[in-house]
Amino acid sequence: MTAEVAAPLTANRDYRLLWGGRMVSELGVSAATIAFPLLALAVTGSAAASGLVVGTVAVAQLFAGLPAGALADRWNRKKVMLGCEAAQAIAAASLVAAVYWDVVSLAHLMGVAAVMGVCAALFEPAEDASLPAIVPDDQLPAAVAMNGARANLGHLAGTAAGGFLFAVGRFVPFAVDALTHVAALAALTRVRLPARRVVPAERTHLGREIVSGLRWVWDHPHVRVTAVCATVLNLFFSAFYLVVIVLAKARGVPPGEIGVMAAMLGVGGIAGALAAPYLRRRLTPYASIAGVFWALTALTPLAVFAGNGYVMGALFLAMALLPPAANTTIITEQLLLTPDELRGRLSGVLGLLTGVAGAAGPVLGGVLTEAVPGTAAVLACAAGIAAVTVLVTVNPTLRRFPRRSPTDTSTPLMEGT
Missing domain, CATH: 1.20.1250.20 (MFS general substrate transporter like domains)
Structure with a gap:
């Protein structure tokens, strides 16, 4: 055969x-x-x-x-x-x-x-x-x-x-x-785009549909735990990013070098995304996820010693290398675990959490830079990342995060525009 x-x-x-x-x-x-x-x-x-x-x-x-x-x-x-x-x-x-x-x-x-x-x-x-x-x-x-x-x-x-x-x-x-x-x-x-299977239950009310999506995220430990941990990490990293920019300006780093710093995050993200399929095959899901938190825990305090934009840019590049592999593992599991009729709501809930963290992080970073010196603000963000890293390390749900094997699916009929 x-x-x-x-x-x-x-x-x-x-x-x-x-x-x-x-x-x-x-x-x-x-x-x-x-x-x-x-x-x-x-x-x-x-x-x-x-x-x-x-x-x-x-x-x-x-x-x-x-x-x-x-x-x-x-x-x-x-x-x-x-x-x-x-x-x-x-x-x-x-x-x-x-x-x-x-x-x-x-x-x-x-x-x-x-x-x-x-x-x-x-x-x-x-x-x-x-x-x-x-x-x-x-x-x-x-x-x-x-x-x-x-x-x-x-x-x-x-x-x-x-x-x-x-x-x-x-x-x-x-x-x-x-x-x-x-x-x-x-x-x-x-x-x-393949045609979607019709959901037997009638749609009742948009509000109830939203609640059912929230309930789905909360009721499934692998989705809930990864969403919460990623949100907290994004919160502290967004704060850290603003703190580093403010610290760089205070140290007299030229605007051009600050631009290089910011660009290196994107360059690292591209490189990490290209390496993600390879890393996913070599690492267990738990190692892939926990590795991101441990890498950021180790790297964020080093920003205190970054004397110019190029060194900080290299640090940002290193920070951005591992998250794409973890995101690939997490998002793949979430999409395959979630029924098709709930996948939009899953994405909506996760997008909201990411957006809230992205909006609140700079506010937190601004408060820290006003309250304490720049180096102390960097260490405060590092401490927040370290705290969530400990929780990720000991969390039993993440330690049992599944490595999915492909499943055979039939090809549905095609859907028109």
Whole structure:
């Protein structure tokens, strides 16, 4: 008997279209995100207005997170993704027109920012929940890792391009953003997304659907424990990142070197994502997860001795190498454990937790830098990471974290747009 061998991930047409379209889209979003505060400052002359515009993206994404996950389970997921790309293209184009005709306003900027945040909240659960239907189970870890590399690459390239494009013309970053969303929309229309099985139970109420998603996350120890630990780690690391930036400025590190520091996180994330499939095969799930916490526990205090931006950049690169492998292990298990009809809500809940940690971390870092000297603030963040590392090390659920073997699944019928 001859076994049917699945084509490699690189030969998966639908995954390539989804990955490539999203890559281009993320580049445009990153470029626009950098240009947003610059445009707000140019239009209003107020730094507070710049912060308000950028904050609107995060606030909209946070508030839309839980409903978005439930809607990704309720609606046609391909249509959700198509709608998000179309809405962002229209929003960016409206801003291009407003800038060109010199009628742009703070309210318009905030409206476009809100569209970006809501679309991000909707797109991510729809894509995450669709991934197991596009790639075979045994290739899911590689797909998750490549999605992580894509996010880092898009952010790096878009951030680098945003400032340059704004210097060319105030409307240029947003014109590029609109074009990237159109390109992503065209790629998505060609993605063949398998039809979903109909859930027998009738949908009753969006609020109850959201609660059922929260209950699912809480009732499954592997999902609950990894979500809580990752949230706490993100909280302290986000605080640490701000503390290090403030400390670098206080030590007279030039802005160019600070930019290198920030870029090295993305470079390390890309390298780690590319190495994640190899590391996942070599390490047990527990070793992969606990290794991230122990590595950060060992590396964060070294920031006290980093005398320039290049040394700190190398430290950031080292910190970013292991998390993609752990994320691949965790996300793969979560997706395979969760029924298809709940995957959108799973992604929505986890996205909300990540967003809260990402928003609260800089606040914590700011409080620490105001309350204590920079070196003490670094050590306080390191102590928080060390505390959660101890909990991860002794946690019985994580010590028994499963290494899944691929399961055979039948190929469902194709779903139209």
